[in-house]
Amino acid sequence: MIINFKQNFQKTTIAFALLLAFTSTAMADEQDAHLAIENPAELSKEEAEAFYRSLARRMARGYAAARMDLIRNYQNWPLFNDAPYISATHGQRYVNSYANRMAHNYGTLLEGEALPMGSVLAKDSMTVTDEGNVHPGAMFVMEKLPEGTSPDTADWRYIMVLPDGSVFGDTTGDRSAAVAYCHDCHEQVADRDYTFFVPEEYRVAN
Structure with a gap:
């Protein structure tokens, strides 16, 4: 006993x-949803693309669980990078930059220009460490709202969707404070309508 x-x-x-x-x-x-990966793997474009292809369907199913029409079939949107690239502002994760058809001038935006209302930018992410750990990360979404809708965020809506489809935060909805820092970061590129763009060595023409 x-x-x-x-x-x-x-x-x-x-x-x-x-x-x-x-x-x-x-x-x-x-x-800290942007908790940085301490040991991201250094991948070639081919390696990063191969990892992404292995996760793409799983990622699409996970984000779709959020049931947001805003990002439905986002992987069919124009893609502005030729391979996933590490984003320091997204926790050292590998990301892809998609934009819907409304954001037709995202890739050519000049200083002082703006994206039209209804533009949606979606950045999905994956973690790849030098120890061989590979798994989906969060999706980061920006939506251009009608003028005057959200003066505090220059009429941009920021949403973070976790890999299982749960919404971490939405500046126009639940847990808005959890993603308020998104706009603080994007203020660095206010002259480009608050949108970062793909690093030059990863850009593709759309």
């Missing part, structure tokens, strides 16, 4: 420790 008690106690203690560790990690992830 004493042996069984000790075994059960040890099992309970281990289970509780694991639960506590999982909960702490989840809380940390929620508090």
Whole structure:
């Protein structure tokens, strides 16, 4: 009986420790959705593209669980990079930059120009570490709203969708404070209608 008690106690203690560790990690992830990857793999364009192809369907299904018409079939939109590239502003994850047809001038936007209302930019992401860990990351979405709709964000809506389809935050909806920092970052490129563009060495003509 004493042996069984000790075994059960040890099992309970281990289970509780694991639960506590999982909960702490989840809380940390929620508090810092851009928690940087410390050891991203250095991939060639071909390697990055191969990893993305292996995850693409899984990523599309995951984001689709959010049931947002805004990003429906986003992988069929024009893609502005020729291979996934590391984005320092998205936690050292590999990203792709898609834009819907309304954002027809995204790739040629000049200083002082703006994207039309209804433009949607979608940046999906994946984690690839030098230890061989590969998995989908969050999707980062920007939507150009009607003029005057959101003066605090220059009429841009920011949304973060997690790989399982849950919405981490939406500046026009739930948990808006969780993604308010998005616009703070994009203010660096206010002269390009608050939109970053693909690094020159990864750009494609659309």
